[in-house]
Amino acid sequence: MDEAQFDRFYANSYSKLVGQVYAMCGNLAEAQDCVQEAFIRAWDHRSQLDVLRSPDAWVRTTAYRLAVSRWRKARRAFRQPDRALEPERTLEPTPDRVAINRALEQLPDAQRRAIVLYHLCDLSVSEIAQEVGSPTGTVKARLARGRQTLSRLLNTDLEVRHA
Amino acid sequence: MPEHIPQLDDLAAQAQEAPMLPAHEVRRLGDRRRTTRRAGLAVAAVGAVAALGVGVLAVTPLLRGADNPDWAASPSPTVSPTESPSASPDPTASPSPTDAPSPNAPALPTPPSWANVPTVELMYPYDPSMVGVLSESEAMGEPAKGLCDRGEWGSPTTTLVRSFGIEGELPTYAIVLGYADEAAASEGYEQIHTAAIECETIMTEAGWDRVSSAEDTRLPFDGSTVEAEPTRAAYFFGMAVMEGEDVGVFNDTLVMQAGERVVWLVSTFEGMDNNCSVLAGDDAGQCSFAKSMPEVLELLVK
Numbered sequence: 001m002d003e004a005q006f007d008r009f010y011a012n013s014y015s016k017l018v019g020q021v022y023a024m025c026g027n028l029a030e031a032q033d034c035v036q037e038a039f040i041r042a043w044d045h046r047s048q049l050d051v052l053r054s055p056d057a058w059v060r061t062t063a064y065r066l067a068v069s070r071w072r073k074a075r076r077a078f079r080q081p082d083r084a085l086e087p088e089r090t091l092e093p094t095p096d097r098v099a100i101n102r103a104l105e106q107l108p109d110a111q112r113r114a115i116v117l118y119h120l121c122d123l124s125v126s127e128i129a130q131e132v133g134s135p136t137g138t139v140k141a142r143l144a145r146g147r148q149t150l151s152r153l154l155n156t157d158l159e160v161r162h163a
Numbered sequence: 164m165p166e167h168i169p170q171l172d173d174l175a176a177q178a179q180e181a182p183m184l185p186a187h188e189v190r191r192l193g194d195r196r197r198t199t200r201r202a203g204l205a206v207a208a209v210g211a212v213a214a215l216g217v218g219v220l221a222v223t224p225l226l227r228g229a230d231n232p233d234w235a236a237s238p239s240p241t242v243s244p245t246e247s248p249s250a251s252p253d254p255t256a257s258p259s260p261t262d263a264p265s266p267n268a269p270a271l272p273t274p275p276s277w278a279n280v281p282t283v284e285l286m287y288p289y290d291p292s293m294v295g296v297l298s299e300s301e302a303m304g305e306p307a308k309g310l311c312d313r314g315e316w317g318s319p320t321t322t323l324v325r326s327f328g329i330e331g332e333l334p335t336y337a338i339v340l341g342y343a344d345e346a347a348a349s350e351g352y353e354q355i356h357t358a359a360i361e362c363e364t365i366m367t368e369a370g371w372d373r374v375s376s377a378e379d380t381r382l383p384f385d386g387s388t389v390e391a392e393p394t395r396a397a398y399f400f401g402m403a404v405m406e407g408e409d410v411g412v413f414n415d416t417l418v419m420q421a422g423e424r425v426v427w428l429v430s431t432f433e434g435m436d437n438n439c440s441v442l443a444g445d446d447a448g449q450c451s452f453a454k455s456m457p458e459v460l461e462l463l464v465k
Contacts, residue, residue, distance in 0.1 A: 007186040014183050019175030032181040036189070043193025061329065065293055069434070097177070100170035110292060119168045120175055133295050154170065 001049045009049075010039055013056055020060060023116045025067040026105060038063035057131050060121070064113065103153035111146035114139055272423045274321040274341045279463055281337040281428065285455040286327050297326040297334055308336045309429035310401045310414040311362035311376065316340060316427070317351025333412075338427040339463065345393065345423050352395070352420040355427055359399040359416050366403050376401035376414075382441045382453065384419075389464045391422035396460075398441050398453060413437040417452040419460055426463045428452045 001009070014035065022031035038059045042049060049055045104112055110132070117128045125143070129136045184192075277299065284291045302322055307314070321341030326334040342348035358365075362376035379398045386394025401414035415430040415437070430452070439450035452459075 003190065006190065010183075010186045010189060015178050015181065016175075018181045019178030022178055023171060023175050028177060028181065031178070032183075036184060039189050040192045040196055043190050044197040046193075061293075065329070068290070068293070097170070097174055100168075100174050104174075109290075115168075116171070119166065120171050132292055134292050150168070 001046045001055070006043060006046060006049075009055055013059065014039065017056065017060055017063065020116060020121055021063045021067060023104065023120055024064055024113050026101060027067075030067055031063070034063040034066040035059065037066055057127075061131060068109070099154060103150050106153055107146050107149055110134075111142045111149070114142040115146040115150065118143055271343065272341070275323060275339045275424050275463070277323060277325075279424070279426075279465060280323050280325045280339045281426070281455070281459050281462060283327055285459055285462070286335055286337060286428070286430075286451065288451055288454045294327050294329055294335075297328055298324075299326075300324045303338075308338065308427070309416060309431045310366060310403055310412065311359045311399070311416060312429070313354075313358040313361075313365065315354040315358060316425075317342065317347060317354055319347075319351060319425075333431045333433065335430045335432075336428070338429070340425045340427065342423045342425070348420055348423045348425050349393065352418060352425050355416075355418045355425070356397050359397070359401075359418070362399070362401050362414075366401070371403040373404040373411075374402065379441045382456075383443070384456065386421070386460070388457065389421055389460055391424075391464050394421045394460070395419070396456065398450070400437065402437070415450060415452055417456065417459075419456070419463065421460060421464045424463050426459060428459070 017038075018028075018031050018035045021035055022028045025031055025034075041062055042055065042059050049058060104115075107115065113132060114128055117123045117131060118125070123131065125136050125139050129139045132139070134142075280299075283294060283296060287294055301324075303314075303316075303324060308324075317340075319340035319342050321339075323339045325337045327337070328334040340348075340351055342351055359376070360378065363374050366374040366376070377400055379400060382396060382398045384394075384396040386396075396417065396419040399414075399416040401416070402411055403414075404411035412431060412433055413436075415428075417426075417428040419426050438447045439445075439453075440447045441450055441453040443449045443454070
């Protein structure tokens with residue numbers, strides 16, 4: 001991947017990937033930091049991006065891993081997140097955003113990740129299985145359970161079925 | 164096309180507000196990271212090797228450029244005639260009864276197999292779903308296994324190396340070594356243990372600015388759960404930082420012996436800190452290797 005290709009990839013994917021990782025980890029500032037760091041690592045490892053079918057998946061997986069690692073360390077050390085680093089919010093969160101955030105928080109990490117990859121990133125079950133390193137049956141089960149919980153918490157008619 | 168959840172789309176749309184660095188700055192940081200990473204690892208490898216002296220340099224694949232060296236099978240520079248198939252037979256020598264297998268000779272220990280090597284679930288007990296097995300090898304190979312690997316682990320008769328992680332990151336290693344007997348295994352254990360103890364000196368000499376390495380003697384090891392003698396274990400934490408960098412390289416090492424086998428787990432990663440404890444129930448959380456230690460010990464002797 002040369003400079004021009006990387007710059008295009010970065011410009012086109014950054015916001016989208018921050019949104020996806022935010023939905024997975026629940027902290028926008030953390031998602032932004034982790035995706036930024038993942039893109040820096042992506043340029044460091046750019047030779048690998050050439051042979052990968054989806055550089056988005058590489059950055060997303062790396063950013064998610066960073067977010068989980070940071071979250072664990074922060075939790076272990078009982079640290080408060082550095083609010084000063086969060087981007088300035090121009091609007092108060094809407095009730096819908098609060099509701100989906102709370103609902104996502106109720107999901108186990110693996111279910112939450114599967115839900116985001118399927119319903120937000122538009123990945124197929126087999127693509128999710130490949131990205132998270134789990135069998136497709138496990139992914140289907142996570143999706144079904146995650147949908148069930150979300151449907152109950154959001155009080156929507158989200159179809160509960162196996163993918 | 165999977166159905167979308169409108170609230171989820173709306174949530175993710177907040178990222179449109181997230182500021183981003185200019186692309187050229189991302190590339191500059193990526194280049195700096197690459198330079199630092201390569202220089203750091205090269206310094207670590209060369210430094211670790213340099214500390215070994217000329218004798219080890221002679222057999223170090225890093226310097227002689229071997230493609231796929233088998234450390235366990237490396238020929239000794241002082242090959243005895245009895246080990247050489249080309250050695251001329253001594254016409255005056257008479258066959259010795261000790262040359263033939265004796266029914267009373269002690270049986271050689273069963274060599275370890277891949278079934279004795281820790282799995283991804285044991286290496287990453289908190290979340291094995293995020294990583295996979297990168298490679299398996301029956302030789303140590305070229306790369307140093309962590310910051311404290313001096314290339315000395317005695318004379319194992321069996322070497323099994325399984326690496327884990329994700330592409331692009333520093334790998335984690337599970338290494339199982341089988342020896343001819345308990346004494347040989349003890350010697351191998353001691354060499355790995357000594358390298359870990361001396362890691363701080365080695366890394367300082369190698370040019371790292373801030374280095375620390377220490378054994379955590381609180382490790383709650385119980386060797387009585389398996390039928391092997393001797394059993395013992397040691398856990399080391401290591402850290403190396405280059406001045407001016409906001410990330411360091413961290414190293415966790417667990418080495419365990421059970422009879423004529425040794426298992427050596429090494430985790431090396433780049434990051435800002437490494438908060439964990441060898442003790443269960445500690446506020447910092449128990450380190451992965453310490454958490455899996457009882458299962459890894461049972462697996463080693465299975």
